Amino acid sequence: MTSKANHRSGVGLQVRGLRRSLGGQEILRGLDFDVRPGEIFVIMGPSGSGKSVLLRHLIGLETPSEGEIQVDGQSILAEGVMNKYRIAMVFQSGGLLNSLTVGENVGLYLTEHQLKTPEEIARVVAEKLEDVGLKGTEGKMPSELSGGMRKRVAIARALAIEPQLIFYDEPTSELDPLSSVVIAEEIASLNERIGVTSVVVSHDRELSFGIADRVAVINEGRIITIGTPAEVRRSPDPMVQEFLTAGFKRPATV
Amino acid sequence: MFQNVGEMALLFWRAILALPVAWRQRRKVFEQFFEIGNASLLMVCLLSFFIGAVIALQTGPMLVERSLSSAVGGVVGLAICRELAPVLMSILIAGRIGSAMAAEIGSMRVYQEIDALRTMNINPIHYLVVPRLVSIAVALPLLVVFAILVGWLGGAVVSFSNDRIAIPIQTFYSNLRDVVVVKDVLNGVFKSFVFAIVIAVVSCHQGLTTRDGPRGIGRSVTKAVVNSIVIIVIVDYILTRALLGA
Ligand SMILES: Nc1ncnc2c1ncn2[C@@H]1O[C@H](COP(=O)(O)OP(=O)(O)O)[C@@H](O)[C@H]1O
Ligand SMILES: [Mg+2]
Numbered sequence A: 001m002t003s004k005a006n007h008r009s010g011v012g013l014q015v016r017g018l019r020r021s022l023g024g025q026e027i028l029r030g031l032d033f034d035v036r037p038g039e040i041f042v043i044m045g046p047s048g049s050g051k052s053v054l055l056r057h058l059i060g061l062e063t064p065s066e067g068e069i070q071v072d073g074q075s076i077l078a079e080g081v082m083n084k085y086r087i088a089m090v091f092q093s094g095g096l097l098n099s100l101t102v103g104e105n106v107g108l109y110l111t112e113h114q115l116k117t118p119e120e121i122a123r124v125v126a127e128k129l130e131d132v133g134l135k136g137t138e139g140k141m142p143s144e145l146s147g148g149m150r151k152r153v154a155i156a157r158a159l160a161i162e163p164q165l166i167f168y169d170e171p172t173s174e175l176d177p178l179s180s181v182v183i184a185e186e187i188a189s190l191n192e193r194i195g196v197t198s199v200v201v202s203h204d205r206e207l208s209f210g211i212a213d214r215v216a217v218i219n220e221g222r223i224i225t226i227g228t229p230a231e232v233r234r235s236p237d238p239m240v241q242e243f244l245t246a247g248f249k250r251p252a253t254v
Numbered sequence B: 001m002f003q004n005v006g007e008m009a010l011l012f013w014r015a016i017l018a019l020p021v022a023w024r025q026r027r028k029v030f031e032q033f034f035e036i037g038n039a040s041l042l043m044v045c046l047l048s049f050f051i052g053a054v055i056a057l058q059t060g061p062m063l064v065e066r067s068l069s070s071a072v073g074g075v076v077g078l079a080i081c082r083e084l085a086p087v088l089m090s091i092l093i094a095g096r097i098g099s100a101m102a103a104e105i106g107s108m109r110v111y112q113e114i115d116a117l118r119t120m121n122i123n124p125i126h127y128l129v130v131p132r133l134v135s136i137a138v139a140l141p142l143l144v145v146f147a148i149l150v151g152w153l154g155g156a157v158v159s160f161s162n163d164r165i166a167i168p169i170q171t172f173y174s175n176l177r178d179v180v181v182v183k184d185v186l187n188g189v190f191k192s193f194v195f196a197i198v199i200a201v202v203s204c205h206q207g208l209t210t211r212d213g214p215r216g217i218g219r220s221v222t223k224a225v226v227n228s229i230v231i232i233v234i235v236d237y238i239l240t241r242a243l244l245g246a
Helices: A051-058 A102-112 A118-131 A147-160 A177-194 A205-211 A229-233 A238-245 B002-017 B026-065 B069-110 B113-119 B124-161 B169-179 B182-208 B213-244
Strands: A013-022 A025-035 A040-044 A066-071 A087-090 A165-169 A197-202 A214-219 A222-227
Touching: A013 A051, A025 A051, A025 A222, A040 A051, A040 A177, A040 A205, A051 A165, A051 A197, A087 A147, A087 B113, A102 A118, A102 A147, A118 A147, A147 A177, A177 A197, A177 A205, A197 A205, A205 A229, A214 A229, A214 A238, A222 A229, A222 A238, A229 A238, B002 B124, B002 B182, B026 B069, B026 B124, B069 B113, B069 B124, B069 B169, B069 B182, B069 B213, B113 B124, B124 B169, B124 B182, B182 B213
Parallel strands: A040 A197, A040 A214, A087 A165, A165 A197
Antiparallel strands: A013 A025, A013 A066, A214 A222
């Protein structure tokens, strides 16, 4: 879709033979794919197809039953990998710390790792909040915000990490159409500005095809098709076609 | 409840290894410390005063009848500093602070806040467990010192004012000074230090292992309190034997 100005900071991801069983059921049934440095990679699929579980493995929160996830050739679970690369995740429900203010949440990574002085952190926090359209909300508590605002704070918090690889779980699921567009634009522009690699999970077809460099469609823990948006649209797989074209049709009235 | 002893020991060990980060987390340690103080100081006063009072009431008349009125101060003093203050205050704190620890950490787990910490490469043990462990391990022994003093006062007041005991406050205290030595007080305080660690480890462990969504938080809180109390009473026996050298 867009030409990437530079790939200086983006880092790629390799998934090899990933399987995971949870509660006696195989949720991820053998996934192999690469995410290339600096691209926007969208994972689509119906609810319950294993998208969130997949993301939790990709960022190293879960240990696969089989297979491996590598960042730049090293296992994500290896000691020190999370130190070496800056990786961020925007959780489906935001994952904000409810006991901290919005500002403290956004600055958490920088504060805890003592990467900047408190004044610099305050400046970064203000800047990132402005980026997501929430200027001046530093002092609010997460419980005072709507679902959509919390998600935008979560995005600001991820941006403050200055990530090389960023995961979004349903970034637009609780947003109104206008905010969805803003977030989609933000994901795309971030990608262009700092060359970050983005992995976006979504079942929002418009968002996905609007921003994706490549799309993977998963169902029941397997990838059923993967490619550029154009390639995926042309996929002959009936399941893919059904997922891409399904729409609400008003029952014919007599 | 005991199948988790291994996990709790591991959590304790990791927290010990992470103790040097307590200095960096000092702001959170202070916050927790003052929260414990604020939440419990009044309760500790009230509870320990009446514990002292009731012990005097139970033992005083019996001793006086046997013309042992000079022993009342010693009996009440020892019972409070060796056993009642450390154990009952720890149980109070398990109910008041252990439950809060399990609830806070449990809800952070359920609402993916702990996952978010991990994705930010922030160790939940450093961020959540160490500040709580350190603050309660300092606060509870201090509260117990306080409770011992207030408990003695409660004993003295009842011994003086109750008609069936009626011994002067000076007599009570001079007997207490003859019988109770510094080591007795230190033993009690040391026990409460160990109980504080029990409360922090059990409650943080319950919080961190909360399962099954919001419903699981209530279960974690209950288990944190009940398991803390049971372990405190068992550890109390073991420690008492060791400290008395019997
Ligand atoms: N901890 C778990 N234990 C058992 N099953 C789980 C667990 N987490 C997710 N699942 C199951 O895995 C499947 C995929 O879930 P998820 O990845 O959340 O779907 P989605 O694609 O909507 O994000 C669902 O059927 C869900 O019930
Ligand atoms: Mg999901």
